[in-house]
Amino acid sequence: MKSIRNKLAIATCTILSQGVQQAGATESAWTTDTSYLYYGEANDRVTVHKIITRADVALGDYDRLSLEAVYDTVTGATPTGAVKSFNTVSVTTPSSGGNGFKTASGSPDLVQFDDTRLGVNAGWSHDYSRTFNIQYGASVSVERDYEAYGGSVTFNKETDDRMLTFTAGIAGSYDTIFQSSGGTPKPMGNVEENNGNPEFFGAGNKRGYEGMLGVSGIINRRTVARINYSIKTLEGYLTDPYKLISVTDANGIEMERYFESRPDSRLRQSLYGILVHQLDNKDVIHLSYRYYWDDWDINSHTIDYRHRRNLMNGRFIEPHVRLYHQTAADFFHHSLKYGEPLPQYASADYRLDEMSSITLGAKYGLPAWGGTLRFRLEYLYQSFAEAEYDTNKALIFQASYKKEFD
Amino acid sequence: MLKRALCVVIVSALLGLLLCSSTAVAGEKALRFRLPGISGVVDLAKFRGKVVYLDFWASWCIPCRKSFPWMNMLQARYKEKGFEVIAVSLDENPGDATAFLRRYPAAFTVAFDRRGKVAEAYGLKVMPTSYLIDKNGLVTARFEGFNSSHKKETESAIEELLAK
Amino acid sequence: MASPCEILFAIDDRAQAERLLHLAWSEATRIEHKFSRYRTDNDIYRINRSEGNPVRVDEETANLLDFAQQCWEISEGKFDITSGVLREVWRFDGSDRLPSAEAVAALLPRIGWEKVSWKRPLITLRPGMEIDLGGIGKEYAVDRTARLIFRELKSGVLINYGGDLYALGPRQEGEPWAVGVDDPEATGLRQIGAVNLSKGGLATSGDARRYLLKDGIRYSHILDPTTGWPVPDAPRAVTVIAETCLEAGMLSTLAMLQGNRAREFLEAQEVTFWCL
Amino acid sequence: MMKRLKPLLLLTIPMFLQACAALQLEPVKPWQRGILAQEAMQLDDDPTQSFADEHIYFSKEGSTGGKGVGGGGCGCN
Numbered sequence: 008m009k010s011i012r013n014k015l016a017i018a019t020c021t022i023l024s025q026g027v028q029q030a031g032a033t034e035s036a037w038t039t040d041t042s043y044l045y046y047g048e049a050n051d052r053v054t055v056h057k058i059i060t061r062a063d064v065a066l067g068d069y070d071r072l073s074l075e076a077v078y079d080t081v082t083g084a085t086p087t088g089a090v091k092s093f094n095t096v097s098v099t100t101p102s103s104g105g106n107g108f109k110t111a112s113g114s115p116d117l118v119q120f121d122d123t124r125l126g127v128n129a130g131w132s133h134d135y136s137r138t139f140n141i142q143y144g145a146s147v148s149v150e151r152d153y154e155a156y157g158g159s160v161t162f163n164k165e166t167d168d169r170m171l172t173f174t175a176g177i178a179g180s181y182d183t184i185f186q187s188s189g190g191t192p193k194p195m196g197n198v199e200e201n202n203g204n205p206e207f208f209g210a211g212n213k214r215g216y217e218g219m220l221g222v223s224g225i226i227n228r229r230t231v232a233r234i235n236y237s238i239k240t241l242e243g244y245l246t247d248p249y250k251l252i253s254v255t256d257a258n259g260i261e262m263e264r265y266f267e268s269r270p271d272s273r274l275r276q277s278l279y280g281i282l283v284h285q286l287d288n289k290d291v292i293h294l295s296y297r298y299y300w301d302d303w304d305i306n307s308h309t310i311d312y313r314h315r316r317n318l319m320n321g322r323f324i325e326p327h328v329r330l331y332h333q334t335a336a337d338f339f340h341h342s343l344k345y346g347e348p349l350p351q352y353a354s355a356d357y358r359l360d361e362m363s364s365i366t367l368g369a370k371y372g373l374p375a376w377g378g379t380l381r382f383r384l385e386y387l388y389q390s391f392a393e394a395e396y397d398t399n400k401a402l403i404f405q406a407s408y409k410k411e412f413d
Numbered sequence: 414m415l416k417r418a419l420c421v422v423i424v425s426a427l428l429g430l431l432l433c434s435s436t437a438v439a440g441e442k443a444l445r446f447r448l449p450g451i452s453g454v455v456d457l458a459k460f461r462g463k464v465v466y467l468d469f470w471a472s473w474c475i476p477c478r479k480s481f482p483w484m485n486m487l488q489a490r491y492k493e494k495g496f497e498v499i500a501v502s503l504d505e506n507p508g509d510a511t512a513f514l515r516r517y518p519a520a521f522t523v524a525f526d527r528r529g530k531v532a533e534a535y536g537l538k539v540m541p542t543s544y545l546i547d548k549n550g551l552v553t554a555r556f557e558g559f560n561s562s563h564k565k566e567t568e569s570a571i572e573e574l575l576a577k
Numbered sequence: 578m579a580s581p582c583e584i585l586f587a588i589d590d591r592a593q594a595e596r597l598l599h600l601a602w603s604e605a606t607r608i609e610h611k612f613s614r615y616r617t618d619n620d621i622y623r624i625n626r627s628e629g630n631p632v633r634v635d636e637e638t639a640n641l642l643d644f645a646q647q648c649w650e651i652s653e654g655k656f657d658i659t660s661g662v663l664r665e666v667w668r669f670d671g672s673d674r675l676p677s678a679e680a681v682a683a684l685l686p687r688i689g690w691e692k693v694s695w696k697r698p699l700i701t702l703r704p705g706m707e708i709d710l711g712g713i714g715k716e717y718a719v720d721r722t723a724r725l726i727f728r729e730l731k732s733g734v735l736i737n738y739g740g741d742l743y744a745l746g747p748r749q750e751g752e753p754w755a756v757g758v759d760d761p762e763a764t765g766l767r768q769i770g771a772v773n774l775s776k777g778g779l780a781t782s783g784d785a786r787r788y789l790l791k792d793g794i795r796y797s798h799i800l801d802p803t804t805g806w807p808v809p810d811a812p813r814a815v816t817v818i819a820e821t822c823l824e825a826g827m828l829s830t831l832a833m834l835q836g837n838r839a840r841e842f843l844e845a846q847e848v849t850f851w852c853l
Numbered sequence: 854m855m856k857r858l859k860p861l862l863l864l865t866i867p868m869f870l871q872a873c874a875a876l877q878l879e880p881v882k883p884w885q886r887g888i889l890a891q892e893a894m895q896l897d898d899d900p901t902q903s904f905a906d907e908h909i910y911f912s913k914e915g916s917t918g919g920k921g922v923g924g925g926g927c928g929c930n
Contacts (some may be wrong), residue, residue, distance in 0.1 A: 010818075011651045011831070012846045017520040018647040019824045022640050023720050042901045046909060057908075059901055068560035075904065124927060137557065139417065144923040152928055160924030168538065170880065176922035184928060219922045223896065227879045229888050233896055237918055247928075253621070279919035282876075283894055292892040299916040307916040315893055323893075327496040333915050358915050370902070383902065389913065403909065407901050472889040489643050490697055503884035529884045540883050 038063040042407035049400040052117075053083040073130040082121040086396045088355030089115045089251040090261050090342055099139075115264065116395055122187075124150040134185065138165035144178075152248075155182040157215075169322065173222040174235075184244055185210035191248045194268030197351055198251060205266070211244025229285040234278070252355040253342040262345045267354040269338065275301040291315045307333035313370075322373040323381040327385065329366035335359060341393040357394035364389040368403065378410030443467070443546045446531045448501065448524040451514075455524035460497055464574045466567070468500045468543040469532050472513035476559040477541050481517040483564060487571065488521040494575045495548070501526050503540075518536050543567075547574050584705040584722075586730055587749035596730060599623050603721045605738070608718040612641070612710040614661070624700055625707040631699040639697050639719065641710055648713075648827055649690045655834040656827070659702075660802035661709035662687050667807075669787040669798040681805040688802050716780055716826035719743045723822075733775070736822075743822035744774040758816050758851055770816070770851050778822030782829035783814030783853075799833045810837035818849040 039062045046055040056079070126148035134140045144159040159178035165171065185191055190207035198205055216239065223233035246269045254263040281295035294314040300306040308331070315325040320378045336359040338352035369387025385403040443465075447456045457465070467488060470477040484498045498521035502510040507525050514523065524533060535544070539557040545567065547553050554570050556563055588594045598690050614621050624632045635644065645658045662684055665678035687705045694701040697754045702708065715738055723736045723745045733746025744754045753773035757780075772779070782799075789796040789807075799810040815832045819825040828846060832839040843850045881889070888894060897903055903920070911917045912927070 010847065012824075012828070012843050012848070013518065014647070015650050015824055015827055016820060017518045018489070018644055018651070019483055019720075019821050019827070020482060020518060021489055021520065022644045022717070023724070023821060023823065032867060040901045042905065044905050057905065060907060061901055061904075068562065077904075077908075089920070126927070128923075130876060146923060150926055150928055155927060157923055161922060168880070169883065178922035196453075212891075217918075217922045223919075225881045225889060226876055228881050228885050229894075230876065231894065231896060232876070235921070237919060237922070275916070275918065277916070277919040281896055283896060283898075285888055285891075285894060291891075293898070297919045299919065301916070303915075305915045307914070309916075331910075331914060331917075336915065358913065360915075364913065364914070370899075381899070381902075387909075387913075399913070405902065407899075407906060426867065469884065471884055471887060475890075486640075489647060494696075505885070505887065509887070516871045529882060532884050537883050540886070542883075 034063045037412040038409065039412075040407060040409040042405060044403070044405040047402050048083065051083060052399070053081060053085055053401075056080045062096045069134040071130075071132040071134075073128075075128040075130075077124070077126040079124040079126075080121070081124070082115040084119050085249075086357055086394070087116060087118050087249065087251040088253075088267060088357070088395070089264055090253040090255060090259065090395050091116045115251065117275045119248075122150050122152065124148060124153075126155075138167060138169070139163070152185055152187045153182065155180060157181070159217075161219075169225075171222060171224040174219070174223070176217075176221075178215075178217040178219075178221040180213075180215040180217075182213040182215070183210050184248060185214060186248045191244060191246070192266040194246055194266060195351070195353070196266050198264040198266060211248070213241060213243040213245060215239060215241045226282075230282065232280065232282045234280045237275075237277050237279070239275045241275070242271060243271055245271060247354075247356060250354060250356045252340065252353050254345050255342045259342070261342075263387070265343075265349070265353070267356065268352050269354055270303065270352055273301055273303055275299065288318060303359070304337040305333055305335070307331065320374070322371070325370040325372070327366070327368050327370065327383075329364075331362070331364045331366075333362050335361040335392065339393075341395065355394065357391050357396060357399070360394040361392035362389055366403075375408070376410070378408055381405075381407045381409075383407075431562040441552055443544065443550050443552045444531070445535050446526075446534070447533060448526050450522060452522075452523040455499060455522055457499070457550075460499070460546075462495070462547060462548050464491075464496045464571060465546040466496070466498045466571065467546055468501055468541055469526075469537055470500055470541045471503045472509040473504075478517055480541060480559045480573065481519060485518075485520045487568070489555060489576060491571060496571060496575060497522060499524060501531060503527070503529055503532050514543070516562075545570055545574065547577070581739060583742075584726070584734065585737075585754070586734040587732050588730065590694075593729075597726050598822040600850070601736070604722045604725055605718050608714060608721070611637070612714040614707070614711065615799060621708065621710065624702060627702055629701065629704045631694075631701040631710065633698050635698075641713060642695055642700060645708075645710065645713060646690065646695060648831075649706055650836065654690070654803055655801065656692050656712070656831060657688065657802035658708045658710060658712065659688050659690055659693065659706055660800060661711075662705075662707050662802050663802075663805055667789075667798070667800060669789055669796075672789060673791040675789060675791050675796065685805050688805070712830060713823065713826070715739070715819075716741050716778070716823040719822040720778065732737075735774075741779070741822050741826055741845050742780040745776055747775040769853070772818060772849065774818070777818055777820060778820055778825040779816065779818050780826035780829050781814055782826070782833045783812060797833075801834065808834055808836040812839045812852045813850075814853050815839060815843070816851040817843065817846075825850050 028101060042059045044057040044059065046057070048054070058078045059075070061073065061075045063071060065071050085143065126146065128144065128146040130142060130144045132140060132142040141164045142161040148155040148159040149219055157178060157180035159176060161174060161176035164173045190209055191211045193206040193208065196205045217237065219235055219237040221233060221235035223231065227232055246267055250267040252263045252267050254264050254265065255261050277297055277299040279294065280298045283291065283293050285291050295311045297309040310330045313325050313327045315323050317323045336354065338350065338354055339359040343349065343353060364387065366385050366387045368383060370381055370383040372379055372381040383405040387401040387403060389399040391397050424504050443457060445457050447454055468480065468484060470480065472555060479490070486502065488498045500521060501524045504510040505524055505527050507527055510525060541559055543556045545554040553574060556567060582605065584598060610616060610622055611619050613619065614625065616622060620634050620638050648656045656762040666680045666684060668674070692703055692706065719736050719738050719741055720743050721732055723743045726734045727745045732749040733744060736742060742756065747753050753775040756772050756779060757768040757772050758772070759768060763807045787798040796807040799808045800806065801808045801812045811833050815829040817825045817829040817832065819828055828848060832843050832852065835842040840852050843852060866923055
């Protein structure tokens with residue numbers, strides 16, 4: 008007897024796929040991705056728990072909305088820039104207690120802190136034609152001692168054969184910076200002046216303007232590449248209100264301690280290239296390089312390499328290496344010399360020092376419950392040329408779950 | 414069904430393509446082709462006298478998934494009136510196409526153009542692209558991409574051609 | 578729909594649950610009102626009273642008529658939505674009152690989809706003919722309602738309208754739904770099978786209580802539209818599991834129409850089934 | 854450590870060469886983009902991971918940016 012099942016399946020599939028008109032119903036396809044990230048530094052320094060959730064929805068044929076929310080809790084101790092000190096002079100706290108920073112007495116080189124951050128990014132992308140698309144973005148991030156607002160517009164134009172995409176983007180940001188007590192210290196102000204009541208001003212503001220030009224293209228059936236040039240100017244209060252710098256004698260013993268001071272403008276530029284290629288054995292590599300330079304004299308090289316190998320049943324493993332090197336900012340000093348006049352700008356922030364860092368890790372992905380589950384474990388090692396704390400080691404773990412809905 | 418499709422695809426190497434000029438433009442004659450299909454050779458010339466919706470698709474093309482139930486509906490709705498859907502798979506690996514067809518069954522004619530020769534001749538720019546061909550074998554419309562506005566537009570165009 | 582209806586899904590929020598139940602209920606009643614042949618305010622009524630005039634139908638009715646036509650083609654005329662007029666002479670009340678051969682023969686000119694002119698969106702019936710979408714409507718309602726509710730849920734839903742059911746997605750814990758298949762007497766006391774469903778439809782055709790008995794011959798209520806007589810040796814009941822409820826329902830109906838070849842037919846379809 | 858990283862950076866040169874060998878340009882027709890359509894082949898194939906990474910390195914290094922415009926800043930330490 009012959010099978011009619013296929014014909015019947017087609018007939019039922021046809022009738023059931025017909026929508027009966029419903030008020031307000033639009034065709035939408037959702038993608039959601041939720042992720043937990045742990046970042047933990049060795050020696051009880053910074054610990055971060057981060058939850059990220061993203062949702063992306065197609066509205067009709069030409070629009071996509073995306074929403075990304077991130078919630079962080081950060082606790083631990085971070086280097087202030089001051090040298091390790093053996094005198095037990097009571098230390099003025101850069102914050103007024105409670106939340107935010109607290110210096111443990113006798114160890115001004117590290118401060119305890121805790122903070123939470125909530126950030127939201129919203130995006131809207133609209134196809135104006137088959138080959139022209141604009142993405143609009145807005146972001147807000149709020150912490151106890153920092154607020155950031157930003158907006159961006161990115162234009163994407165494809166060539167008619169869709170081999171090349173030209174991208175131009177502009178963005179602006181407005182950040183407000185303050186200590187958790189509400190103010191910012193006087194740059195290069197002595198921490199202990201006025202009997203431990205250094206001068207404080209109101210919140211600092213930072214404005215950023217950014218432009219980007221990029222081109223991405225299909226190289227061949229298995230390769231795509233992208234090159235970007237970005238330029239960003241920042242102006243306003245660019246100093247870190249919690250960072251300190253010590254003035255030491257010839258023996259390296261701390262004599263005085265100052266709040267750091269950075270220039271009130273910064274021009275950052277970068278060239279970024281990425282290549283994605285499928286090898287003959289179907290492994291996929293992501294290789295990217297960035298050259299960055301700014302007018303604080305920091306320039307850096309970053310190489311990032313991921314190698315994805317597909318395993319059975321939709322699982323994959325992806326080792327990852329990232330190498331980074333930067334030069335120091337021209338006003339970076341380990342400490343200042345006692346007896347010499349104070350410079351206008353000085354910072355002992357380890358992030359402005361000459362540094363090399365390496366990240367090694369791997370990601371494992373598998374299908375689960377109709378979506379994809381990914382686990383990632385990485386080790387970050389940073390080494391600094393002069394900073395008081397000359398290394399930083401951290402473990403990164405991330406678990407993410409992504410699912411798509413019709 | 415799968416085995417047959419694979420056999421047919423292998424035999425396809427032996428079949429010649431009858432292609433004439435370069436790009437298919439509305440108003441011009443639809444380029445003739447002969448391709449292996451799921452149930453035997455698909456020869457566009459044999460559809461002369463019918464209104465044909467010629468669709469180029471691939472298993473990895475996401476909008477194509479949405480188009481299949483709709484094309485099944487078109488076929489069911491207008492077949493009696495002298496209408497046919499021909500869906501040409503451009504998958505390089507026909508196994509991908511047959512796996513797709515198991516998930517999204519097709520009630521219409523399916524052909525395989527694994528080397529993309531016909532797509533090339535039709536000058537495809539977008540996946541999916543479809544052509545509406547009238548009873549005399551003339552291309553009357555070309556649709557790029559697949560979306561909801563496309564559905565209405567196409568259906569009224571088909572009805573118009575069938576009424577002629 | 579004159580049969581117990583059951584909708585199972587897991588949800589924390591009572592208000593949301595009530596909203597979904599209301600959604601299901603309104604969809605089921607919408608379909609029932611639209612396609613019932615007992616009502617006088619729908620397309621089916623207008624078609625059945627059209628006296629040979631064309632009737633314009635809406636999109637959804639047209640889709641169902643297309644589907645009915647495809648089933649008629651697939652079954653080579655055995656499934657026919659015009660066969661309802663046979664009820665005028667056949668009453669399956671367990672008695673021995675068979676209609677006369679003449680009475681049955683007199684009905685045959687009023688039966689047969691091939692006599693219907695169906696040119697979407699216009700349908701024209703010959704005077705005296707009637708259509709009945711009852712053989713499709715319930716399963717269609719089950720599938721549609723399940724899909725409607727599933728869109729609003731994180732976990733799956735199971736809809737059971739009088740034994741025709743459709744499971745879309747597993748239960749909350751990822752467990753499949755456990756479905757028992759009753760014996761054809763539908764006493765609820767004895768189960769002849771059990772199955773775990775995560776996604777799929779199950780439907781039963783046949784009703785052991787609806788038959789005629791004369792001279793030791795049992796006449797089932799499954800009527801062959803080409804002869805007007807009950808299909809000989811039809812199984813008492815056929816239960817099928819397929820992709821959707823509509824597909825399962827159609828397979829079980831078509832199996833019944835095969836008479837003594839029902840089992841053979843079902844085996845060729847490579848589906849899970851119970852045939853008694 | 855600084856000294857030891859330099860040879861590592863040098864080691865990446867063959868990798869780049871291999872990548873450049875892949876850079877044989879050829880036109881790719883719309884129907885030949887099956888491989889390129891795979892999720893793993895997207896320039897940013899895991900936005901959640903790159904978002905997290907950008908935040909980590911933004912707060913631990915002196916340089917940032919390059920991939921696009923926008924996104925929120927923070928006073929991270």
